[in-house]
Amino acid sequence: MKKRILLVLIVVMLVNGFALTxxxxxxxxxxxxxxxxxxxxxxxxxxxxxxxxxxxxxxxxxxxxxxxxxxxxxxxxxxxxxxxxxxxxxxxxxxxxxxxxxxxxxxxxxxxxxxxxxxxxxxxxxxxxxxxxxxxxxxxxxxxxTTKQLNGERDPWGRLIRTTDLPSNAADYSYILADIPNAMYEMAYPYSAPDDRKVSSTLYATIPEYNKGNVDIWLGRLKTFGALWLNVDYRTIDDAWAQALFATKLQNSNAELKYIREYVDWVKDNKIQIEGYLDPEPSMIYYDGFGADYIRVKFRINFISFDKQERLLYDEWFPKDAKFEKNVWYEGYSDIKMKASVGGDWGNSLKVSSTASLFFNHTISKVE
The missing domain is CATH 3.30.457.10 (Copper amine oxidase-like, N-terminal domain)
Known part of the structure; x- marks a missing residue:
């Protein structure tokens, strides 16, 4: 049976044991x-x-x-x-x-x-x-x-919505997905301004910029950022990687590029090799009242190689007392900070913040 498959992707995804040129x-x-x-x-x-x-x-x-x-x-x-x-x-x-x-x-x-x-x-x-x-x-x-009959409403991204066994904060969201556990919904929000913070259900219902077209753009930028950020190999990393990571983030100057380049040098010196991915959830967006949006992601990361357990990730919140095991997958949820550069119709300008962190507001545990 012939099915038409439209595939317009341009890059190979990193997987375990696959070394890039x-x-x-x-x-x-x-x-x-x-x-x-x-x-x-x-x-x-x-x-x-x-x-x-x-x-x-x-x-x-x-x-x-x-x-x-x-x-x-x-x-x-x-x-x-x-x-x-x-x-x-x-x-x-x-x-x-x-x-x-x-x-x-x-x-x-x-x-x-x-x-x-x-x-x-x-x-x-x-x-x-x-x-x-x-x-x-x-x-x-x-x-x-498949050919099986499906019952239930779907969200704009084609996923089934559930109406039972809801999280305690279900009202914060426009809907609750069947494939998302309550623990991801109920994770604490980032530090925020109590009077100005806004949850997903409010954002989608009252602010025009929170529409599927803009969110799709944000998801693409966040996936590109994560693909670079969580996949590092001391054998191949170069200045082009530094510039590519820098380009995914919202910047007012080239100042951060210096720190990313310093991290590249550290990756080489410390023989760091990590692989991972993050999967952003479009229904989980939070405005902190201080001018930043956070998109919640599920992530997995594997620290394959390093000499010293320091600054394994380009992240100012990377835990100083980290005790990550080598060649072990870790997973969790995190809120990734994003910022816009303009007011008014700002939707297309939202990019990853220069201070985005995997460890600022997160959960993490070893995959058993």
Missing amino acids: ASAASKPPTFVTVVMDGTKLWFPDAQAFIDENQRTLVPVRFVAEALGAKVGWEAESRSVPIQKDDQNIRLTISSHVATVNGEEVAFDTQAVMQGGRTFVPLRFVSEILDVAVEWDDKTTTVLLS
């Missing part, structure tokens, strides 16, 4: 959000990415298991057996051919392994697993739809 070090990977039947798929580590032929590849295990399939791994043949209903599927790493119920099906993109995970092209998901695929370019989101 020096020329690619400054190019931010584009994070791809995957939503299946209205529910966001939270991948534990390896994320969807774009190959050298500009095709989106997704981690097959997590997508297939979300569809109710059983997924295995056979090391000797480097193949992945998948069983779904009456289908028996076999993928072989670095092969353009999959076997489906004994018949070969060819693809123009091969299955690949990165960071211990097997990735397949979206065409495989569409044709073999029988899932309709759509692409939302504005939010870099893959929308997967």
